[in-house]
Amino acid sequence: MLLIAGFMLVEVAGALLSGSLALLADAGHMLTDAAALALAWTAFRLSRRPTDHAKTYGYYRFEVVAAFINGLALLILVGWILWEAVERLITPPPVLGGPMLAVAIVGLLVNLVAFRMLHGADQDNLNIRAALWHVIGDILGSIAAIIAGLVIVLTGWTPIDPILSLLVAMLLVRAGWSLTKRTLNILMEGAPEHLDLDELRDKLIQAIPQVTGVHHLHVWLLTIERPMLTVHIEINSKDNADDTLIRIKRFLSDHYGITHSTIQIEREGCADHPHD
Known part of the structure; x- marks a missing residue:
């Protein structure tokens, strides 16, 4: 976070000096990255808190909230880059290729260091993945700024600056949308995307002979690593309930x-109607 935030100030100065949208867009992205990393850090700190009477599941879900906010931030950033790029294509401002190129090269090195630090973390954690995508966006932005700087220095053709900014924005749309969609599904208590509830129900009945029916089946995610399930299981009156329960839990695990x-x-039918 400190690495990204510190260089972001340098990049803003370089963008204002050179007049480069690519650098300014990258600086804006680095600002959201610094905020994203601060939010991710806060989420991890909060998630360590123990459960209490108010938060019986603890604070794990804050990691998902942080990832959702970071996904929205990516989409908002893309919208801003698109707006600025179109304006600059219509009215191209002067751009100093030399300062732009120098700042972009240093920025790429800083972003690669940040990427290396994050890439060693848990990639299944949506909070980490959100922060990592912000940094990947910065790497793409720095590469775009380097290419634009080289073209401007060699040819003087300034439209390359907003054109490459548009390309970076397009690359970030998919990541921002995917992250926002996945985290919203978790916050809405949706079933895991990879899980087919009908298939789970059928396999449960096939794998455990005592099970005669499955209903009120609900599966959701506390975080991406913590799936939760509730279900009503029908068994015959002669079957051992404790043994069936153990087998079901082992199967699910x-x-x-x-x-x-x-x-x-349940042995004598379900007291809740209708089944859902």
């Missing part, structure tokens, strides 16, 4: 990685 489940065993 071994085949779906679900280690936190609440299972209601």
Whole structure:
């Protein structure tokens, strides 16, 4: 966070000096990166807090909230870059290629160091992935600024600056949308994207002979690494409920990685109607 925020100030100065949109866009992106990394750090700190009477699941979900905010920030940044790029294509301002190129090269080195630091972390964590995508966007922005600087120094053709900025923006749209969509699904208690509930229900009945019916099946994510499940299981009156419960929990853990489940065993039908 300190690395990105510190160089962001240098890049703003370089953008104002050279008149480069590519540098200014990259500086704006680095500002959101610094905020994203600060938010990610705060989320990890909060997620370590123990559960209490107010937060019975603890504070893990704040990691998802942070990732959602960072995904939205990426999309907002893309919108700003697009707006500025179109304006500069219509009315091209003067751009100093030399200062722009020098700042962009240093920026690329800084971003590569930040990428290396984040890339060693847990890539399955949406919070880490959000921060990493911000830094990847910075790397792309720095490369675009370097190319634009070289073209301007060699040919004097300044439209290359907003054109490459548009290209970087297009590359970031997919990452921002994917991240926002995934985190919103978690916040809305949606089922994991990779999980087919009908398939889970069928496999559960096939794998455990005591199970005669499955309903009120709900699966959601506390975080991307913490799936949760509740379900009503119908068994015959002669079957052993404790043994069935143990087998179901072992099946869910071994085949779906679900280690936190609440299972209601029923013998005489379900008291809740209609089934959902």
